[in-house]
Amino acid sequence: MPHKVILVILDGLNYQVAEHALGHLQAYRAAGRAQLYKLDCELPALSRPLYECLLTGSAPIVSGVVHNQVVRLSNQQSLFHLAREAGLTTAAAAYHWISELYNRSPFVAVRDRHTSDPSLPIQHGHFYYADHYPDSHLFVDAESLRLRHQPDFLLVHPMNIDDAGHRHGADSAQYRNSARSADILLADYLQTWLEAGYQVMVTADHGMNNDRSHNGLLPEEREVPLFVIGSAFSLNPDARPKQTELCGTLCSLLGLAHDKPRCAELLA
Template sequence: MGKAILVVLDGLSYQVAEHALGHLQAYCVAGRGALYRLECELPALSRPLYECILTGVTPIDSGVVHNDVVRLSTERSIFHYARDAGLSTAAAAYHWVSELYNRAPFLAARDRHSETPELPIQHGHFYYEDHYPDSHLFADAESLRLRFSPDFLLVHPMNIDDAGHKHGLDSSQYRNAARRADILLADHLQRWLDDGYQVMVTADHGMNNDRSHNGLLPEEREVPLFVLGLAFSLDPGARPKQTELCGTLCELLGVAHDKPLCQDLLK
């Protein structure tokens, strides 16, 4: 069985990811990573697309159709498959992820720091303010990784999305938030790879100049997928879908699942 880290850079449009993430692009230029363009499912909203990424189920089928659907998921997620296979799971993520897979509604005093081996996300640090610093979030994630050596780790920062809602797609604040996330990734990425993790870096949705997202514009729907690690084919012809990320991650972990996957991403 393998190990995998999924990084979801919330709200990052492909058109900004393509030019602003210099460290990740360096791996691609060196032939040690690849960048793909994904089209997010509809609606282009966060909670529905967390569910889509982590379960492979579209929002209209999952029933998580907007951000105010506060309940546990009724689908099986990567966390469920990994836990049931005897693997360990962890997440440093926005509190909506906790509400989908651990407990709903989120109660900060109970759920912010979670050590619950029986739940799908066994080790968790969950935040509930959109301006929670990405630097703290990456430190939270690395703390979980160093303490528990999880087989699957979700890393989910929010500052790119927060900057987009405050300033819009075509703003220095939005672009610089993406650049800062790239620098934070640079602190950890090679160490993760050296420790045997396969790494996927993507986004739930993009952003528009109205400082929102929920429509059909390319800048709202097109998001990046970077893949890094020895298990990936780096095939430039691969055409992964957002609904295939869950199954592909399950394949990387070596756990049984019944989700769609993009076989072309893998060796």
């Protein structure tokens, strides 16, 4: 049976901090209503390449989006493309690089910041372009899109955790508290999303190191969380999902025909 899906990408959140700082999500896990997995992000551990990985299932060396300065439309078939072609409704409240990958490139703020065009892969969007754009505003943007357009697939992509890591490093109160703040914001919406019939996946693109950066192989750079919440998930603690399998898993939840790798063990 097809399901509606919300994907939350908490940009720059490493697994170590996610494990202890996301108290609300961990409450769902403790109640047997969610599961947490540890993923190794693909390489390089950079944002734009890993947005492409999460939303197409293609590793950076396959997609050609190998660093953040590759500014062009994706040449892969994304989840947004597949959903639109199947007649589903798509939406995103996200950093402007998402718009550049799947809607229009380069991003022109006066044209692209607020998007509502059924012909585009991301049909409805609010796209920001400042890393310090408040996560509180971003979640309101996302919920506004959900209420207005009832999307089958909604991407929610806040940036303040990553911004705090680049400013202060992974071993800082600012980085940890930014993760805690994101968890509190999620607490305002998560139960409402579940009651509206959405399956929710919360993950990160990459982690963060003490040098205030990420691009290497350190565990704190590569290890990221994956929370799954909703009745369509198995909550199997022995599942071993890969980052390249998340797009295909989401496609299966949405009922889309696809040939992407997926982690069947995640699904009920």
